[in-house]
Amino acid sequence: MKWLQKIMLGRNGGDQLCMGLLLLGLITTIIGNILKLPIINYLSYIPIILCIYRMYSKDLTKRRMENYKFMILISPLYSWFSVKVSKIKSKKSYKYFKCPNCKQELRLPKGKGKINITCSKCSTKFMKKT
Ligand SMILES: [Zn+2]
Numbered sequence: 001m002k003w004l005q006k007i008m009l010g011r012n013g014g015d016q017l018c019m020g021l022l023l024l025g026l027i028t029t030i031i032g033n034i035l036k037l038p039i040i041n042y043l044s045y046i047p048i049i050l051c052i053y054r055m056y057s058k059d060l061t062k063r064r065m066e067n068y069k070f071m072i073l074i075s076p077l078y079s080w081f082s083v084k085v086s087k088i089k090s091k092k093s094y095k096y097f098k099c100p101n102c103k104q105e106l107r108l109p110k111g112k113g114k115i116n117i118t119c120s121k122c123s124t125k126f127m128k129k130t
Contacts, residue, residue, distance in 0.1 A: 011056050012063040017070040021051040095130050 025048040032040030057063050087096065090107075097106045097117065101124040106117060112130045119125075 010058055010060075012054055012058075012060055014055055015063070015067045016074070017067045018051045018054055020070060020074070021047040021054070025051070097128055099124055100126055 025044045025046075028040055028044035028047070032038065032044060054063055054066070093110055094107050095110050097108065098104070099106060099119040099122065102119065102122040104119055104121040106119065108115070108117065108128075108130050110130055114127060114129045117126055117128055
């Protein structure tokens, strides 16, 4: 493994943008195979080659700036995905409701029967079974 350390010394290596490019390459390959269009398969090499170029690049400032911009671009999608995952994880013990007035999402513990709910944002009261 010393030889790999020597090769990667001073180089960018893998980061989030590389993972995104690899994922894009994989998705375009799958789409190309489903649609049986070889041109899409050839196009899928572009993000993979870009990823390899970025991994072996020695211009760390430029690569980190590109990764930073990518992270800013992807952060709304990432936070949306994190909320969905946490909802799925807590689905056994909590139930989610939307306020009929302001559409604020409210989380309540399951198994409490029919209760009177007060919205934390607009103080609207409504009945729901948890
Ligand atoms: Zn409300």
